[in-house]
Amino acid sequence: MRFVIAALYACGCVDLSEPPGWVAADDYINTAVECRQTADPxxxxxxxxxxxxxxxxxxxxxxxxxxxxxxxxxTGCEQAIREDRTLGCAWRLVISGSGHPEAGETDTADRAHFCGPDMLDQQARTEAQAQSETLLKMLRKTS
Incomplete structure (x- = not known):
């Protein structure tokens, strides 16, 4: 059994870097743009x-x-990451809902900006709220 698990991991068939249920980190990389094409490669x-x-x-x-x-x-961070403003807002809501002792006024301002009407319409804000609730539940399971 150990051999089978080791073989699956070695071939890349199994990714153990993210807990079950999470999207793989690489899925957020903006593959539509090569870094050499950006303003700051x-x-x-x-x-x-x-x-x-x-x-x-x-x-x-x-x-x-x-x-x-x-x-x-x-924001896409120099086009390195696939922009998803709704999910970005959801993570802002996670930060404010997690009770991080480091969270402060900057986070409140960032939440107002990145979750506000200049960045998201009402439907996207509603989706972000639902996503943040799911993220918080998943984070509690992995903690």
């Missing part, structure tokens, strides 16, 4: 290189990583 590469670690840390409850994930989903 170095920044794009650094963001992509750090993405897997930030995503894994965010799933583990890291405040800083959750802020990074939220920002990149909301």
């Amino acid at each position: 170095g920044a794009c590469e650094r963001i992509r290189t750090a993405w897997d670690r930030n995503y894994t840390d965010a799933l583990s409850g890291s405040y800083d990583a959750q802020r990074t994930i939220s920002f990149c989903l909301s």
Whole structure:
């Protein structure tokens, strides 16, 4: 049995970096754009290189990583990450709903901006709220 599990992991057939139910970190990479095509190729590469670690840390409850994930989903971070403003807002709601002791006025302002009407319509804000509730439940299961 150990051999089968080791073989599945070695071939890449099984990804153990994200807990079950989570989307793989690589699924958020913006494959439509090569970093060399962006305004700042170095920044794009650094963001992509750090993405897997930030995503894994965010799933583990890291405040800083959750802020990074939220920002990149909301903005695309130098086109390195596939922009998903609704999910970016959902992570902002997770940050405010997690009770992080580090959370403060900047997070409140970011939530107002990235979840506000300049970024999302009412339907997207409703979807973000529902997504944040799901994310919070999933985070509690992995903690």
